[in-house]
Amino acid sequence: MGLINLSRFILEEQRKYSGATGDFSLILEQIALAGKIISKDVSKAGIANIIGEADSLNVFGERQQKLDLFAHNTLVYSLDHIGKLAGMVSEESDKIIEIPTKHVEGKYLAVFDPLDGSSNIDVNISIGTIFGVYKKLNENIDGCTEKDFLQPGCKLICAGYVIYGASTMLVYSTGNGVNGFTLDPSLGEFILSHSNMKIPHSGSIYSVNEAYYDKWDTKIKKYVEYLKNFKEREYKSRYIGSLVSDFHRNLLKGGIFLYPADKKNPDGKLRLLYEANPLSFIIEQAGGKAIDGKNDILRKTPQSVHQRTPLFIGSPFEVELLKEYMSTD
Secondary structure (H helix, E strand, O other), rough: OOOEHHHHHHHHHHHOOOOOOOOOHHHHHHHHHHHHHHHHHOOOHHHHOOEEEEEEEEOOEEEEEEEHHHHHHHHHHHOOOOEEEEEEEOOOOOEEEEEOOOOOOOOOEEEEEEEEOOOHHHHHOOOOEOOOOOOOOOOOOOOEEEEEEEOOHHHHHEEEEEEOOOOOOEEEEEEOEEEEEEEOOOOOEEEEEEOOOOOOOOOOEEEHHHHHHHHHHHHHHHHHHHHHHOOOOOOOOOOOHHHHHHHHHHHHOOOOOOOOOOOOOOOOOEEEEHHHHHHHHHHHHHEEEOOOOOOOOHHOOOOOOOOOOOEEEEOOOHHHHHHHHHHOO
């Protein structure tokens, strides 16, 4: 069987829908192009003067990295001119990113964390891009408002991520399973390498930053201690500190990733719209689950585009077990 590249795969998927116009396919192709560009520069970051902090802060008051801004600009420039989007939201922009007037007729919305874990690039740890695509609420009105973006994750029409590691992979779902594509640098193409990805029903990995143990709710502490002393299998602690990397490993091997609220961050720290929602969409399509402690992530309606949330995501067994712990008095 011959190699299947991303463009062919997208085209074959598009043919399954009689009313498909190709608009969404173009968006996905452009995101893939941005991923290739970011991958190229990430791979030579140590010699390209794009490592380190920039002279600016993001909406959360966090110091931006040069790579954050590079990835943000790459995604924006790849998407804002194609005439298929009404607007975008990025972690690196405090406001909605408007589309130039001559290209504003699009009915789709893109949300993204341009470069999750970018501070880790200094020590050569895998990082990634997270993205999601929605339809705007009223397709008969040009442009968009913040309200258009405040949709629960179950309304996503596509979600995915690109991981920049030993190899570059693009993993995405349009609601019909999850597929992964590995970038072949010699061809400049994403090639289908992981079809119909499924997370194991249970795993042996838990991923959490235990440095914050003393700041957690007692129920989270008890859950983690239970895993450490679980009789039926030996759980291993694996925590990279790069959300996409931790998520990708657990998607393949099973287990649970935890980013709970704590005393310093009572609402959690991850962003609901463009981090938790896309990854939760993927995990559900792969047979896993994602909750904020009690409620399904994908059923939460954002109150603002930069809203934060706790996140517990992974194999059904570990997530349901956590849910039991969180529901106890």
